[in-house]
Amino acid sequence: MMLTGFFFLLFLTDGVLPENNCSYQDVLNHLQLTKTNELYSMTRPVKNYKRPTRVSLEVLLYAILDVVEKDQKFIPYVWTVMRWNNEYISWDPNQFCGIDNVSLPAEVLWIPDITIEEMTEKDKAPPSPYLTINDKGDVEVQNDQVLVSTCRMHIYKFPFDIQNCNLSFKSIIHTAKDIRLQPSDNSTEATLWSRDVMRTQYEWLFLNMTVTTNNASDLISQDIIIYTITMKRRSLLYIVNFLVPVLFFLCLDLASFLISDSGGEKLSFKVTVLLAVTVLQLILNDILPASSNRIPLIAVYCIGIFAMMLLSLLETILVMHLMEKDSQASQDNKADNGRNKDCNKRGKANFHNSHQEGNEWTQCGCIYDVCETPSELLPVTKEGNSRKVIEEYHALEKLSDELREMQKTLSLLLSNTKEVAKPGYWTRVAKKVNKVFFIFYLTVVSLFLIIIFLKWNTG
Numbered sequence: 174m175m176l177t178g179f180f181f182l183l184f185l186t187d188g189v190l191p192e193n194n195c196s197y198q199d200v201l202n203h204l205q206l207t208k209t210n211e212l213y214s215m216t217r218p219v220k221n222y223k224r225p226t227r228v229s230l231e232v233l234l235y236a237i238l239d240v241v242e243k244d245q246k247f248i249p250y251v252w253t254v255m256r257w258n259n260e261y262i263s264w265d266p267n268q269f270c271g272i273d274n275v276s277l278p279a280e281v282l283w284i285p286d287i288t289i290e291e292m293t294e295k296d297k298a299p300p301s302p303y304l305t306i307n308d309k310g311d312v313e314v315q316n317d318q319v320l321v322s323t324c325r326m327h328i329y330k331f332p333f334d335i336q337n338c339n340l341s342f343k344s345i346i347h348t349a350k351d352i353r354l355q356p357s358d359n360s361t362e363a364t365l366w367s368r369d370v371m372r373t374q375y376e377w378l379f380l381n382m383t384v385t386t387n388n389a390s391d392l393i394s395q396d397i398i399i400y401t402i403t404m405k406r407r408s409l410l411y412i413v414n415f416l417v418p419v420l421f422f423l424c425l426d427l428a429s430f431l432i433s434d435s436g437g438e439k440l441s442f443k444v445t446v447l448l449a450v451t452v453l454q455l456i457l458n459d460i461l462p463a464s465s466n467r468i469p470l471i472a473v474y475c476i477g478i479f480a481m482m483l484l485s486l487l488e489t490i491l492v493m494h495l496m497e498k499d500s501q502a503s504q505d506n507k508a509d510n511g512r513n514k515d516c517n518k519r520g521k522a523n524f525h526n527s528h529q530e531g532n533e534w535t536q537c538g539c540i541y542d543v544c545e546t547p548s549e550l551l552p553v554t555k556e557g558n559s560r561k562v563i564e565e566y567h568a569l570e571k572l573s574d575e576l577r578e579m580q581k582t583l584s585l586l587l588s589n590t591k592e593v594a595k596p597g598y599w600t601r602v603a604k605k606v607n608k609v610f611f612i613f614y615l616t617v618v619s620l621f622l623i624i625i626f627l628k629w630n631t632g
Contacts, residue, residue, distance in 0.1 A: 195270030203264055206281065213282050217351060218259035225350060228257045228285050229357040230342055232400050234367040234382060237374045238319065240326075240336065240404075243462055246293070247324035247338040249402065252370070255314045256357065257285060262310040274307040282312060285352055290341040290397075291322035329467045331460075332411035333629050335380070340400045349389035354396035360384045363400070377404040416471075419453055419478055422446050423618065426482045430611050434492050434603065443486045450479050474625050481618055488610045492603045499599030 206213055217226055236250040259282065266273040279302055296318045304314045324338035344352045358366070363382040371379060383401040425446050432439040454475050461469060 195272060197272065197275045200264055200269050200272055200275050201277075203269070204262060206262070206277070208278075208281055212261055213259070214280070216283065217347075218257075218261055218283055220260050225353045226257050226285070227353050227355065228255055228287065229355050230255055230287070230398055231357040232340065232342075232363065232382075233370055234379065234402060235317065235370055236372045237377050237379065237402075237404060239375055240324075240377060242326050242328060242331075242460060245323055245326055245462060247291075247322050247336075247402075248320065249322070249338075249340075250317065250319050251340070253316050253318065253342075254357070255285060255287060255316075257312055259283075259306070259310045259312050262306055262312070264308050266308050272308075274305055276303045276305050278302060279304050279314065282306070284314060286345040286347065287342055287354075288345050289320060289322065290343065291324065291339060292320055293323050294321035296320065326462060328461060328469050330629055331469050331471050332406055332408040332415075335403065335405045336377075338402050338404075340402070341397050342400070343395050343397045347395070348393050349396055350392040352396070354386070354398050356384045356386060356398050358384065374404070376407050376410070378407055379404050415453060415457070416474070419450060419475060420622075422450050423478050423482070426485055427615065427618070429485075429489075430607070434489065434496055434607065437493075440486075440489055440493065443482070443489055447479070447482050447486060450475070450482060454479065470625060470628055477621050477625070478618075481614065481621070485610075485614060488606070488614075492607050495599045495603035495606070499597065499603070 201207070208214075219226060231254040233252040234249055235252055237248075238250055239248040240246070241248070279300065282304060284304070298317065298319055301314065301316045304312060306312050320340070322338070322340065324336065326334075326336060328334055342354065344354070360381070360383045363384055367382055368379065380403040383403070385399040385401065387397040387399065389396050426443060429439055429442050429446070432442065457471065457475060461472065
């Protein structure tokens with residue numbers, strides 16, 4: 174009698190159980206879906222093994238956590254949604270109070286072995302413990318993952334660079350004969366949805382996400398879905414903290430041409446500025462990767478400015494050497510002039526002494542001429558001494574004339590040397606060198622900076 178009433182109740186409700194008797198467990202009991210039922214968990218869920226399982230994939234970029242240029246790493250936070258059909262699962266929602274989907278533990282059902290080619294470290298976050306099935310047999314698994322993936326960085330235009338990092342999804346062991354991958358969204362949808370859910374972008378600006386499908390050309394190959402994330406670096410901090418300070422140091426080096434070359438302050442100032450640029454280069458070395466196909470423009474920027482400042486330092490050393498040479502020449506001229514004056518004084522004194530001796534002998538002769546001496550020997554002696562003194566006096570005058578001629582000849586021979594060695598010559602040469610080099614330095618630096626910034630803008 175009770176059994177007849179139950180069937181009568183089913184007839185009145187068109188086979189739908191009352192709501193107070195409906196539960197998810199009734200659906201599972203109807204499907205005989207348990208952890209011990211190997212039909213659902215052991216093998217690919219198809220009734221004909223020749224029919225591949227079609228897996229649709231959806232990926233959303235939730236955050237850009239880090240980009241490590243030195244190690245060529247890209248660390249995003251992504252949401253992935255996989256959907257496929259299990260041919261052993263189906264029920265009529267009308268028989269179970271309209272229940273059309275059920276959440277189950279993930280280990281109960283077979284799940285495609287989809288992996289990411291670029292992933293270098295296993296995701297430390299635990300996978301989602303549940304999946305969802307519907308009345309048509311569609312299974313959906315949602316996962317959020319922190320991926321540590323490799324990404325080849327193109328840093329030629331650093332810090333104005335745009336990077337493209339790929340996330341390639343494929344099966345680990347199944348070929349196209351078993352699993353066919355297909356994206357459930359296109360590039361436009363993936364970009365828009367990722368922008369809507371984006372929470373943080375680190376120092377990067379997310380531009381777009383491109384979805385590319387590489388279908389297998391034969392059944393022994395694998396389908397691959399590639400999500401290409403394009404992002405642009407926010408370069409403001411690098412401009413403020415690196416590019417502008419280097420430019421300021423270059424301006425200081427240009428301003429150092431106003432410092433006098435006579436002391437050592439200019440040289441020490443230039444060395445200090447050069448060391449400051451070296452410190453910034455060491456900081457840059459910690460940022461950029463050790464290997465690159467092309468030398469980054471920022472490295473060319475630093476090396477070029479460093480080379481120009483080094484050339485300026487060498488020019489300062491040359492100018493100081495020329496001025497020191499001029500100073501040494503002035504001191505030598507003063508010493509030579511002093512020695513020449515002493516020699517002239519001594520020569521004049523000797524000449525006057527000799528001249529006075531001759532006069533004395535002459536005076537003596539004259540006195541002797543006046544004196545009367547009875548002896549005949551005295552006039553002979555007086556006349557001989559007077560003649561000898563006169564001959565010596567004429568010889569000295571002749572020698573003095575020869576010395577004057579030699580002095581004139583030497584003066585003519587050394588006239589060019591005196592012109593070169595006159596005070597201030599090397600100082601004037603140093604000033605000319607300094608002026609020419611400043612014009613050259615300013616021109617080369619201006620052209621270099623213009624070319625570098627044009628390269629950064631056009632690449």
